[in-house]
Amino acid sequence: MGLIVQKFGGSSVATTEKLKLVAEHIKKELDLKNQVVVVVSAQGKTTDRLIAEEKEITKNPSAREHDVLVSTGEQITIAKLSMTLAEIGIKAISLTGWQIPIVTNSNYSNSRIRYIHNETITEYLRAGNVVIVAGFQGVDENGNITTLGRGGSDTTAVALAASLAADRCDIYTDVDGVFSADPRIIPEPKKMDTVSYDEMLELSSMGAKVLHNRCVEIGKKYDVPIYVKSTFEKNSIGSLITKDNNLEDLVINGVTKDDYISRITVVGLENKIGRTYSLFKLLSEHSINVDVIVQSFGEHITKDLAFTVKMNDLPKTLEVLEQNKEAISAKEILHCENLSKVSIIGVGIANKPGVAADMFEALYENNINMHMVTTSEIKISVLVDANKADLAVKALHEKFFK
């Protein structure tokens, strides 16, 4: 008898009919004499709707109450799925994050799991239940409800698989695995049968939202085999995320896009040692996450610094910078909204001459302007206008996969 963790995302549990399909996937594992722990997301676009409703009340919600609100979607799904299973004679019990408990730190909206108490789950499993867990949520050490960040139910699932030493974690979603680009943008992307944890981490971190990047980190750390499969396609084989990687001879593994990015330029910083440090210390004191950073050479009396933040963080960042303009010795603060980061991902990209030139050529041929460029061992990313981002993904996919 094995132990399998299955996770079903928002589109897989969107309607009563779809819940019945989910129940069939669960039944299949039970028929194979496996124990099953199921993690579910909120139905369809419930979480988006809750956030929109919150915005009708306030632009500045308390972080604690925000998490209390957005965690409710998953509670509806666990109860409905438990009832759906009962209807076909399967014994099941629903559990919220705090009932288990899944204990996190207190960083609301982006909490990290500290530990999971397995006892409640294992006792219910031993008594012959399917255990249905609300994804995306936890509880901090003071008893406050927390959430793990958008897309965080994947992380709940893999963390549970690691904690319970499950045989594998199956992530059921609306696509048949991990592809070379988002199938919603590229009509026929290349399906990957296996993807290494490191490659998947880059793909997820750069915007391939098919897996929450932190679930891949946990999978890698605790060696959890993760399968990404389709809920809707019969006999879906999906993709396996694992240590092994048989794609080494491929230079580029994927093209990704990350939206809602803004760029801030701090103009005329004094060209003195420590100025860059004080600027970023200030941002970190306000918990502002900075991504791409470009600094001018600093050959003159002043230097300019450009960096990106998520559009959500833009108002707060501008406010902090304007309030501290003199303290950081800046002349002007400029910003630009509605950018996207488009990346090509591949092991050893840095060691393949010509890849960057090919990437820039594809963008040039499609008349796409690059606002910033950044490279690492495993990726090259460019910032482009959001309305050109899909075109950029198509151009790069055409260049590297045709």
Ligand code: ADP
């Ligand atoms: P769920 O609700 O099941 O968690 P998500 O919407 O979070 O599903 O993630 C699945 C989506 O990820 C797909 O519908 C697809 O559009 C998108 N996606 C982006 N990049 C990729 C990729 N490289 N491979 C597969 N899917 C991708």
Ligand code: ASP
């Ligand atoms: N419901 C949450 C979200 O929409 C978590 C998840 O689906 O993974 O982000």
Ligand code: MG
């Ligand atoms: Mg998701």
